[in-house]
Amino acid sequence: MGYQMADQKQIKLLVKEAELYRTQGLLEESKEKYLKVLxxxxxxxxxxxxxxxxxxxxxxxxxxxxxxAEIDRETEAPELSGNLQDLIKNLFSFSQDKDAAEIEGxxxxxxxxxxxxxxTEFNRLLKKGVFPxxxxxxxxxxxxxLSSPDxxxxxxxxxxxxxxxxxxxxxxIRSFLEYVLRKKGVRATLPEVARESSQKSEDMESxxxxxxxxxxxxxxxxxxxxxxxxxxxxxxxSGHVISLIISAKDEDLLESFVPGIRLxxxxxFSSIAVFRAxxxxxxxxxxxxxxxxxxxxxxxxxxxxxxxxxx
Amino acid sequence: xxxxxxxxxxxxxxIVYYGPGRGGKTxxxxxxxxxxxxxxxxxxxxxxxxxxxTLFFDFLPLGLGKIRGCxxxxxLFTVPGQVKYSSTRKMVLKxxxxxxxxxxxxxxxRKENLxxxxxxxxxxxxxxxxxxxxxxxxxxxxxxxARESIPLMPVELMERExxxxxxxxxxxxSALKGTGVRATLQECLKLxxxHLHRELxxxx
Numbered sequence: 006m007g008y009q010m011a012d013q014k015q016i017k018l019l020v021k022e023a024e025l026y027r028t029q030g031l032l033e034e035s036k037e038k039y040l041k042v043l044x045x046x047x048x049x050x051x052x053x054x055x056x057x058x059x060x061x062x063x064x065x066x067x068x069x070x071x072x073x074a075e076i077d078r079e080t081e082a083p084e085l086s087g088n089l090q091d092l093i094k095n096l097f098s099f100s101q102d103k104d105a106a107e108i109e110g111x112x113x114x115x116x117x118x119x120x121x122x123x124x125t126e127f128n129r130l131l132k133k134g135v136f137p138x139x140x141x142x143x144x145x146x147x148x149x150x151l152s153s154p155d156x157x158x159x160x161x162x163x164x165x166x167x168x169x170x171x172x173x174x175x176x177x178i179r180s181f182l183e184y185v186l187r188k189k190g191v192r193a194t195l196p197e198v199a200r201e202s203s204q205k206s207e208d209m210e211s212x213x214x215x216x217x218x219x220x221x222x223x224x225x226x227x228x229x230x231x232x233x234x235x236x237x238x239x240x241x242x243s244g245h246v247i248s249l250i251i252s253a254k255d256e257d258l259l260e261s262f263v264p265g266i267r268l269x270x271x272x273x274f275s276s277i278a279v280f281r282a283x284x285x286x287x288x289x290x291x292x293x294x295x296x297x298x299x300x301x302x303x304x305x306x307x308x309x310x311x312x313x314x315x316x
Numbered sequence: 317x318x319x320x321x322x323x324x325x326x327x328x329x330x331i332v333y334y335g336p337g338r339g340g341k342t343x344x345x346x347x348x349x350x351x352x353x354x355x356x357x358x359x360x361x362x363x364x365x366x367x368x369x370t371l372f373f374d375f376l377p378l379g380l381g382k383i384r385g386c387x388x389x390x391x392l393f394t395v396p397g398q399v400k401y402s403s404t405r406k407m408v409l410k411x412x413x414x415x416x417x418x419x420x421x422x423x424x425x426r427k428e429n430l431x432x433x434x435x436x437x438x439x440x441x442x443x444x445x446x447x448x449x450x451x452x453x454x455x456x457x458x459x460x461x462a463r464e465s466i467p468l469m470p471v472e473l474m475e476r477e478x479x480x481x482x483x484x485x486x487x488x489x490s491a492l493k494g495t496g497v498r499a500t501l502q503e504c505l506k507l508x509x510x511h512l513h514r515e516l517x518x519x520x
Contacts, residue, residue, distance in 0.1 A: 018465065025466055026424070030338045030369060034424040079365050082372075092361060096375065096391070099411050116407050117372055233444060 012049045016042055027069065032076070036069040082118025090114060090122045102252040104135045104297070112143065120147040137170055138219070139238055141178050145185065154191045157182060165196055172198050173242060177217040180275070216275035218247055221305070223271045223284075228261030245307040246287065247273075253299045262303055264289050273307065283308045318413050320516045327518045328389040330411055331504055334436050335418035336428035337369065337397030340457040343491035344418060345374045345394055348501060351494060355379055357389070370396040373408045383509065386518050390505065397432065406439050414451040414508030416500055418491070419478055421458045423467040426477075433478055451507035452484045455500045460490035 023038035043062050046052045085093070097113030098106035111126035124147045131140040141164065148157035161182055164170050170178065175198040186193050222236045235258065241248040251258055268284045288304035318329035333341040342362065349360040357379045363372040373393050380388040395405040417436065419429045437447040456474050471488055479486050485503045489496025512518060 021464070022466055025461070025464070026422075031422070031424070034422075037424075076365075076369070085363065089361070089363065092375070093372075097407065097410065113407065116403065 012045055012052075016045050016052075019045070023065070027065075032069050032073050036066055036073070039066050039069070084121070085117075085119060087122075090119050093117050093119065094126070100252075101254045102300075104130075105252065108136050108139055111140075115143060115147055115150070118150075120151050123147050124151075131169060136238070136240070138174050138177060138240060141170060141174070142181055142219070145178070145182055149185060149189060154186060154189065154193065157186075158193055158195065162196060165198065177219065177242070180217050181219070216273075216280070218242055218273045218275050220274045221247070221249070221271055222274070223268050225258075225261040226268065227263060227266055229257045230261050240302075247305050247307065249303045249305070250292070250297055251301045251303055253301065259301060262286050262289060268305070271305075271307075318512050318516065320512075320518050324387070325385060325518075326387040326389065327512065327516070328391065329413040329508055329512060330391045330393065331414040331416065331501075331508060332409055332412045333374075333392065333394040333416045333418055334405075334409075334432065335397060335457075336420055336425060336432040337399075339397060339418045339420040339425065339429075339432075340489075340491040341394040341397065341418045342370055342374050344416070344455070344457075344489075344497050344500070345376050345392055347491055347494045347497045348378075348392065349376055351498065352378060355381075369398060370394055371401075372396065372404055380505070388509065392501075399431075402435070405435070406442065409436075409439050409443065412440075412443075412445070412450070413512060414453075414504045416453050416455060416504050417478075418455045418457050419474060421456050421468045421471075421474065421488075422461070423469050426469060429474070429478060447482065451504060451511045452482065453500055453504040453507065454479055454482070454484060454486035455491075455496065456486065456488045457491050457496075459488045460493055460495070 019038050019042045023035045023042065026032075026035035026038065039062055043059065043066070046055065046059060046062065052058060093113050094110035097116075098110035100106040100109055107126075107130055111123050111130060114120075114126060115123035124144060127140045127144045127147065131137055131144065144160060145157045148154070148160060161178065164178070165175060179195055179198055183195055186195075218239050220236055220238050222234060224234050225231055237249045237251075239247045240250050251262070253259070264286050266286045268286065270281055271284045273280050273282065284305045284307050286303065287306040288302075290302050290304075292298055292300050292302060318327055320327045333344055335341055345360060349356060355378045357377040361375040362370065363374075365371045373395060376392040378390040378392060380390060382388070393408050395401075395408045415436065417433060419433075433447075440447050440450060456471055459468065459471075462468050475486060485507070487496045487500045487503070489500060491497055
């Protein structure tokens with residue numbers, strides 16, 4: 006009798022706990038408590054024939070399982086209002102540099118699943134010539150996220166016939182698209198990017214033998230940021246020489262780069278592989294015209310040694 | 317990193333409420349929105365799922381007025397606590413200046429607290445930040461449930477498990493009732509502004 010009273014008290018407490026967890030949205034925890042209640046009822050001679058109680062508890066568990074399944078299904082981000090999209094764009098663009106901030110804002114929209122709006126933003130930035138490589142790749146990513154590989158492929162074809170992107174950039178984008186399509190299990194034959202006929206054959210060879218690099222990660226060995234790790238986007242590549250644009254406002258970073266400095270163990274990210282190699286800062290020039298006037302172009306030469314590690 | 321406009325003497329910083337799902341981060345902000353009416357600079361924005369779980373973030377802008385000759389603006393954010401929203405948490409954490417970690421006092425959420433704190437540590441490290449260096453305050457939420465005989469972890473245990481190494485200020489709280497919410501925020505603001513003053517020398 007004493008045991009039964011204790012069980013009754015415990016059941017009451019467990020039900021109270023389970024209900025509280027349910028109201029707090031802790032559905033797994035709630036279900037666990039209800040299962041324990043069910044077990045106690047079944048083990049207790051006084052309650053085991055109480056079909057009504059068993060049925061009520063079972064109903065609670067079914068309800069919780071339904072809610073849990075619904076949460077699991079919630080994978081797609083809802084389309085937000087224009088105001089909320091603007092808020093996201095503004096809250097998640099951090100750079101002082103206007104162009105970089107615009108790219109960050111558009112990337113934030115894509116990361117929060119607002120692909121349609123992100124597409125509009127990236128297309129606008131591409132037309133303005135703001136970080137064309139980054140904008141173009143994000144356009145393709147957004148098309149793919151919207152489950153339209155055909156739209157991504159058509160977009161690439163459109164760029165091929167236009168003059169928004171250089172051939173070098175198109176080649177980079179082509180290998181990127183090829184990679185992401187393959188990752189998605191989409192088989193597609195992408196049109197080739199025609200080679201520039203006026204280039205020296207020597208240059209062509211060296212360019213062809215190098216992967217198209219999208220970004221690099223390096224540890225700074227000089228200046229006020231010495232020791233910190235930076236990731237930088239590659240804006241142009243010619244063979245084993247890559248170029249990056251550094252904003253004039255990023256003074257600390259600018260001070261870190263001096264021509265001739267050797268950078269050890271730089272990570273180079275391409276669309277198909279990541280590799281590590283040493284590199285040398287070969288040139289550092291100020292942009293005199295165009296939208297990035299005043300900023301700096303940093304050229305880095307990748308050392309073509311045998312110590313190139315594919316990660 | 318905080319935005320400091322030297323010319324207009326305005327400093328804008330970002331505080332993120334972090335912690336396991338359903339631990340009371342949004343409730344904290346809701347209380348602040350009501351209790352700090354004078355300081356709020358706009359509506360509180362919440363982007364939730366159908367089940368009222370935070371999907372992306374909550375956002376609340378505050379204006380603290382002039383502090384030592386500088387206009388201080390604060391952006392309060394919450395992250396989605398559910399494990400599956402990892403990339404969103406990383407995104408919201410970008411450029412953070414101070415963190416309030418809202419731990420759930422319920423015994424059944426013990427593991428989730430530890431996992432979330434580790435997640436915070438990793439995400440900060442990815443941004444070249446450190447959980448040991450960033451202004452951080454812990455809040456042990458839902459203490460009011462002790463009165464309803466719901467099994468809670470003793471504060472001492474939470475202190476040992478979550479704050480043993482960090483040794484940062486911590487506050488027992490009930491975000492639903494508002495207990496401890498103000499003290500938590502004030503301490504985090506104090507630490508954040510002191511930290512930013514050391515970095516940016518914004519105060520006169």
